[in-house]
Amino acid sequence: MIYLLDVNALVALGFINHEFHDRVASWVRSHNSPNLASCSITELGFVRVLAQAPAYGFTVAQARTLLLRLKQARTSRLTFIPDEHDVSHLPGWVRAPKQITDGHLGKLASANGAVLATLDESIPGSYLIPR
Secondary structure, eight states: OEEEEOHHHHHHHHOTTSTTHHHHHHHHHHTTSOEEEEOHHHHHHHHHHHHHOTTTOOOHHHHHHHHHHHHHOSSSOEEEOOOOOOGGGOOTTOOSGGGHHHHHHHHHHHHTTEEEEESOTTOTTOEEOOO
């Protein structure tokens, strides 16, 4: 199984001080290096979140460097899923602005033989990373 990490899961995996780092890292360890994936949206979101949140204290360059290191880590090597989906691929359950990215990522994952891995319990068809 390939797991497309959503932005929060990717940030939690890559940033040791994230409140859910232990949860995501434990899941990765328990799967003995699962097939993890990222895409343009999740990678850009990773950099944005780390650079935008004052509590994290990253510059854009530092966040980008951290992501590049994470992508090459032996225990969490990420494959890249290219994204050619437009708005016509949004699933029918998307009704609110807050659901748009989740819906898009879920469809992108399924179209590429993957499942969206998340910390969010409210995304239909996704894999909830266990506590």
